[in-house]
Amino acid sequence: MRHLVWFRSDLRVDDNTALIEAADRATGGVVGLYVVSPGDFARHDWAACRVDFVLRNLAALSASLERLRIPLLIRTATRWQEVPAAVLAVAREHGCYAAHWNREHEVNEAARDARARRLLEEATCAVYEYNDQTVIPPGDLRTQGGKPYTVFTPFKRAWMARLGRDASWEPRPAPKPCPAMVCPPDPVPAVVPGWESPVDAALWPAGEAAAEARLGWFTARAIGPYKEKRDLPGTDGTSRLSPYLASGVISPRRCLRAGMEANGGRSDGGLDGPAHWVSELVWREFYKHVLASFPRVCKGRAFKPEAESVPWRDDPAGLAAWRAGRTGYPIVDAAMRQLHTTGWMHNRLRMIAAMFLTKDLLIDWRHGERFFMQRLVDGDLASNNGGWQWSASTGTDAAPYFRIYNPTTQSQRYDPAGAFIRAWVPELRGLSDDEIHEPGRVGPLRRSGLDYPEPIVDHAAARARALAAFGARDEGEHAGA
Numbered sequence: 001m002r003h004l005v006w007f008r009s010d011l012r013v014d015d016n017t018a019l020i021e022a023a024d025r026a027t028g029g030v031v032g033l034y035v036v037s038p039g040d041f042a043r044h045d046w047a048a049c050r051v052d053f054v055l056r057n058l059a060a061l062s063a064s065l066e067r068l069r070i071p072l073l074i075r076t077a078t079r080w081q082e083v084p085a086a087v088l089a090v091a092r093e094h095g096c097y098a099a100h101w102n103r104e105h106e107v108n109e110a111a112r113d114a115r116a117r118r119l120l121e122e123a124t125c126a127v128y129e130y131n132d133q134t135v136i137p138p139g140d141l142r143t144q145g146g147k148p149y150t151v152f153t154p155f156k157r158a159w160m161a162r163l164g165r166d167a168s169w170e171p172r173p174a175p176k177p178c179p180a181m182v183c184p185p186d187p188v189p190a191v192v193p194g195w196e197s198p199v200d201a202a203l204w205p206a207g208e209a210a211a212e213a214r215l216g217w218f219t220a221r222a223i224g225p226y227k228e229k230r231d232l233p234g235t236d237g238t239s240r241l242s243p244y245l246a247s248g249v250i251s252p253r254r255c256l257r258a259g260m261e262a263n264g265g266r267s268d269g270g271l272d273g274p275a276h277w278v279s280e281l282v283w284r285e286f287y288k289h290v291l292a293s294f295p296r297v298c299k300g301r302a303f304k305p306e307a308e309s310v311p312w313r314d315d316p317a318g319l320a321a322w323r324a325g326r327t328g329y330p331i332v333d334a335a336m337r338q339l340h341t342t343g344w345m346h347n348r349l350r351m352i353a354a355m356f357l358t359k360d361l362l363i364d365w366r367h368g369e370r371f372f373m374q375r376l377v378d379g380d381l382a383s384n385n386g387g388w389q390w391s392a393s394t395g396t397d398a399a400p401y402f403r404i405y406n407p408t409t410q411s412q413r414y415d416p417a418g419a420f421i422r423a424w425v426p427e428l429r430g431l432s433d434d435e436i437h438e439p440g441r442v443g444p445l446r447r448s449g450l451d452y453p454e455p456i457v458d459h460a461a462a463r464a465r466a467l468a469a470f471g472a473r474d475e476g477e478h479a480g481a
């Protein structure tokens with residue numbers, strides 16, 4: 001019997017549940033399929049660099065599958081509603097007895113998969129779906145009251161407890177080669193028209209070997225001091241595996257196993273560096289569980305319904321300055337310029353940039369969330385939405401609204417010598433280590449030659465404005481109670 005594997009955000013042969021199960025069950029060969037859907041790229045705000053990264057990883061995946069005697073077929077659909085019919089057509093064309101795929105939990109993706117299942121089962125093609133995006137499947141962890149977790153710390157405790165008593169999460173190697181190739185693979189397009197990437201592809205090498213090499217470098221050289229260096233954007237102190245996790249080039253289980261091995265087999269406690277990195281993997285899991293349990297976050301809505309009453313400002317000029325990295329706050333501008341050039345932003349800077357937009361400028365978090373998705377090579381709806389709603393104090397287990405980062409203080413604390421700022425804001429390179437955090441304090445004669453804007457907002461005044469806006473929301477909520 002011939003089986004079909006529908007690849008989506010799982011572009012790997014190692015520890016790929018759908019692929020492994022299909023290969024184990026098939027007696028007549030396996031066919032791989034990926035459906036390119038440009039309309040969905042636009043609808044879901046995919047960055048051009050993310051599209052490019054996926055295409056390059058598809059080429060690498062095709063080569064890996066060919067060694068397993070599995071052809072990767074490429075089909076195109078205009079939008080997600082057309083994808084199920086494309087899957088059915090391939091299953092019929094190759095006489096597939098069953099189709100396998102790993103679940104995606106976003107609203108449109110879940111609707112697409114339900115339609116594909118219906119069409120395939122009506123055509124007497126069996127369907128097997130697997131939980132593969134997370135170590136522990138969404139929905140498996142519940143509070144004592146039977147509800148999904150909405151606070152990270154108890155979620156992490158439950159996650160760790162489940163991990164300790166269930167060894168089924170361990171990563172699995174790629175399957176053995178199939179007896180024979182069903183058909184030749186399709187060529188993978190080098191580009192999707194309209195999605196040409198401005199980001200240097202060399203920054204994000206494609207393929208499982210590249211992901212595994214980065215993981216190996218990190219666990220050998222950087223995971224030890226990770227706790228101390230993870231917030232310093234001027235150092236290479238993080239794993240930078242997020243693009244590979246977002247596109248499924250490496251599995252979260254493989255990352256967890258590597259983190260635990262660096263910590264003597266422990267998932268929690270033990271060495272600070274590995275334990276903190278594993279905790280970041282759990283944050284990723286937390287946001288995916290939240291998205292699966294509360295689909296409203298997929299629809300541009302605040303997790304906290306009361307947060308919809310925040311009086312966000314309409315400030316096109318401020319939003320444009322933030323997007324361009326011309327706010328007059330060097331750490332914010334450096335972060336935004338890093339994003340434009342590399343398709344990636346350091347996690348500490350994501351919080352600083354997000355809080356500046358939502359608290360200092362009091363601009364709706366949805367503008368920032370969308371802009372990030374349109375630029376990030378590691379765009380992931382659950383993590384991006386969770387991070388933005390955390391900073392905006394509208395999400396689950398979010399920062400309290402009165403926590404408002406001072407961008408200058410953050411800059412002095414996490415880039416004390418200004419190395420990161422100098423790398424991305426070259427017009428400030430001539431300033432001293434103290435001056436570079438507050439160029440507005442430089443004398444007018446020297447400042448006139450910097451070609452750098454004055455701060456677009458006074459932080460102290462902006463902080464007071466944000467506190468008043470969020471405070472008014474709370475007063476209104478209590479008044480209506």
